[in-house]
Amino acid sequence: MNLLRTLQTVDRRVLYALLLLSVTIPFFLTMKIPVKISPSTQKLYDTVESIPEGSFVIFGTDWSAGTRGENGAQTEALMRHVMRHKLRFAILCFDPQSATLAQTIAERLQPEYGYKEGVNWTNWGYRVQEVLFFKALANDVVNTVKADNHGAPIQTLPVMKGVTSAADVKLLLNVNPTNTYTYYIQFLQGPFHIPMVFACTAVMAPEAFNYVESGQISGMLNGLMGAIEYEQLLGVVGRATKDSNCLSFAHLLIIFLMVMGNVAMVLERRAKKAEFSYNAAGGSQ
Amino acid sequence: MNAPGAVSVWLTANTHAMVLWIGAICTLGLYSVLYKENKIFRFFEHLFLGLATGYMIAINWNDVLLPKWWTPFFTNGEWWWAFALAVGSLFYFIYSKKYNWMARLVIGLFLGVGAGQQFQAFVNYVWPQIYTSFKPLWAHDAIAAVNGHPAVKALNWGEARNNIIFMAILLCVMSYFFFSFEQKHPVLKHSAGLGRFLMMFTFGAIFGSTIMARLALLIDRMDFLMNDVGGQAAGPDNGPKLVFTVLLALIALVLYLSLRKGGAGNGDGVAEEL
Numbered sequence: 001m002n003l004l005r006t007l008q009t010v011d012r013r014v015l016y017a018l019l020l021l022s023v024t025i026p027f028f029l030t031m032k033i034p035v036k037i038s039p040s041t042q043k044l045y046d047t048v049e050s051i052p053e054g055s056f057v058i059f060g061t062d063w064s065a066g067t068r069g070e071n072g073a074q075t076e077a078l079m080r081h082v083m084r085h086k087l088r089f090a091i092l093c094f095d096p097q098s099a100t101l102a103q104t105i106a107e108r109l110q111p112e113y114g115y116k117e118g119v120n121w122t123n124w125g126y127r128v129q130e131v132l133f134f135k136a137l138a139n140d141v142v143n144t145v146k147a148d149n150h151g152a153p154i155q156t157l158p159v160m161k162g163v164t165s166a167a168d169v170k171l172l173l174n175v176n177p178t179n180t181y182t183y184y185i186q187f188l189q190g191p192f193h194i195p196m197v198f199a200c201t202a203v204m205a206p207e208a209f210n211y212v213e214s215g216q217i218s219g220m221l222n223g224l225m226g227a228i229e230y231e232q233l234l235g236v237v238g239r240a241t242k243d244s245n246c247l248s249f250a251h252l253l254i255i256f257l258m259v260m261g262n263v264a265m266v267l268e269r270r271a272k273k274a275e276f277s278y279n280a281a282g283g284s285q
Numbered sequence: 286m287n288a289p290g291a292v293s294v295w296l297t298a299n300t301h302a303m304v305l306w307i308g309a310i311c312t313l314g315l316y317s318v319l320y321k322e323n324k325i326f327r328f329f330e331h332l333f334l335g336l337a338t339g340y341m342i343a344i345n346w347n348d349v350l351l352p353k354w355w356t357p358f359f360t361n362g363e364w365w366w367a368f369a370l371a372v373g374s375l376f377y378f379i380y381s382k383k384y385n386w387m388a389r390l391v392i393g394l395f396l397g398v399g400a401g402q403q404f405q406a407f408v409n410y411v412w413p414q415i416y417t418s419f420k421p422l423w424a425h426d427a428i429a430a431v432n433g434h435p436a437v438k439a440l441n442w443g444e445a446r447n448n449i450i451f452m453a454i455l456l457c458v459m460s461y462f463f464f465s466f467e468q469k470h471p472v473l474k475h476s477a478g479l480g481r482f483l484m485m486f487t488f489g490a491i492f493g494s495t496i497m498a499r500l501a502l503l504i505d506r507m508d509f510l511m512n513d514v515g516g517q518a519a520g521p522d523n524g525p526k527l528v529f530t531v532l533l534a535l536i537a538l539v540l541y542l543s544l545r546k547g548g549a550g551n552g553d554g555v556a557e558e559l
Contacts, residue, residue, distance in 0.1 A: 011543055011544065013319065013320060013539055013540065013543045014540065014543075014544075016319045017536045017539070017540055019503070020503075020507070020532065020536060021536070023500070023503055023504050023507050024507050024511065024529055024532060027507075027508075027511055027512075027525055027529075028525070028526075028529075064337075066502075067498075067502070068502075068505055069501040069502040069503070069504060069505030069506070070498060070501045070502070070505075072505070073505075096340060096341045096344040096345065096348075097337075097340065097344075099344075099348075125348055126344055126348045126349070128345075128349055131402050131406075135402075147352070149348075151352075182410060185409060185410055186405065186406040186409045186410045187405070187406070187409070189409075190408070190409025190410065190413070191405070191409060201498045201501075202494040202495070202497040202498040202501065203491065203494050203495045203497075203498040204494075205494055206487055206490045206491045206494060207491075210414060211414075213417070214413050214414050214417040215413065215417060216413050216414075222494075223494070223497055223498055223501055224497070224501035224504070225497070239508065242508070243501075243504045243505070243508055246504045246507070246508075247497075247500060247501065247504060250500045250503075250504070251497070251500070254496060254500075
């Protein structure tokens with residue numbers, strides 16, 4: 001009985017310690033737990049591949065430092081693909097921190113793929129009021145955006161050549177930990193039938209699958225796991241792949257603890273029931 | 286005269302290292318709440334909130350108000366931007382008991398704009414959800430395009446089975462939300478009960494995903510401490526080992542303090558002091 005009770009009342013700091021060990025020890029392991037590519041990740045990859053080289057795409061990043069663990073890895077994986085596939089892109093942010101965070105990732109990756117800011121990509125910077133911005137952008141990109149985040153007029157940038165309205169945008173990518181991705185669906189994807197792909201935090205995925213099922217979103221990355229799968233599809237070892245063992249070990253630990261706690265609870269209940277029956281029968285049998 | 290120059294050169298040369306060390310100290314300070322509620326955690330929590338708020342104010346000024354309002358108004362002489370200031374200021378009358386009707390004017394304006402936009406939003410957002418819910422339930426061969434009707438892809442029995450499951454779940458869950466009348470009919474009663482049960486799967490998935498999301502954030506921080514900070518402190522090979530050793534020592538200390546007789550409570554930690 002004591003062991004069963006102990007298993008259900010473990011001090012939470014012991015659990016935290018176990019969790020910390022389960023996410024740090026895998027950094028020293030060379031083994032690689034295989035990852036199966038989920039259909040939504042594969043669809044996202046295929047959608048990006050289906051866009052003709054040189055097309056212009058909007059790369060929306062709306063995350064802040066708080067969700068860097070998931071959205072940072074997703075942004076890096078998607079940006080690698082966009083650069084490898086030679087697409088022109090503009091970073092667009094509705095979160096104050098995101099313009100800087102996405103800029104840092106793009107600047108780090110650009111030498112690897114021979115990209116140059118202003119020529120192959122640009123950063124439209126932080127914008128406010130998604131609805132009004134999208135409605136204006138759809139008809140007149142130049143006068144809505146006006147300048148990039150360095151203050152350069154966008155009509156002077158080679159990356160913006162031939163981009164005047166929503167019709168010239170061939171793909172919408174959005175990395176977003178909130179439900180503001182729906183503005184992209186409501187005011188760009190829906191009215192102009194621009195394919196849209198989405199990378200969300202794991203907590204949002206069950207809800208966002210509705211849009212994948214309905215075809216409004218053409219592919220989706222589900223949290224850090226989605227980024228790991230995407231790096232595997234790209235054949236690169238990025239930050240997400242390095243963290244994949246940690247995620248697997250942490251999941252195994254949590255499943256183990258849940259099973260142990262529940263088994264202990266069931267066994268304790270049975271033991272108590274048997275003890276009650278024994279006492280009710282006079283305790284003489 | 287040389288001293289400030291030397292400090293400036295040193296700061297420039299060591300900015301990256303300083304950023305990493307400040308990040309490490311903040312991370313450990315915030316994680317100290319895992320032991321119990323304490324002043325160090327409170328300090329870093331307020332520091333983070335203050336930084337985030339200050340950053341938001343600064344970027345809203347630099348990226349929005351300065352280029353879109355201040356410069357056109359004061360530098361370019363576009364006088365009509367004065368109306369934006371006047372209309373925007375009306376929001377602050379919400380704090381006045383006598384004049385809060387003026388705030389309601391501008392709030393009403395924005396409500397109207399928002400409501401109008403929702404018509405378009407609803408059509409683009411919800412309507413595709415509705416019509417893609419109508420799925421074929423019977424396997425069939427491909428149908429060619431005839432008289433303007435688009436071609437239809439073939440449907441095998443596996444896909445048809447999935448569609449049947451989808452429709453059954455959809456109808457059960459929808460029947461749960463009939464609140465306008467009492468669900469007395471046995472069919473409706475059971476389908477609503479099943480719908481409620483099926484929704485529990487979704488809530489379970491959301492809860493599981495939440496745990497996965499939180500773990501990803503923890504892994505990112507550990508990656509930062511071990512590879513970025515550790516790499517800076519002792520090189521890419523020995524750095525992670527060094528940080529891991531420090532973490533082990535911290536874990537041992539926390540467990541000793543927590544589990545010793547008369548230790549630091551059970552970890553609920555409210556109103557406890559370090």
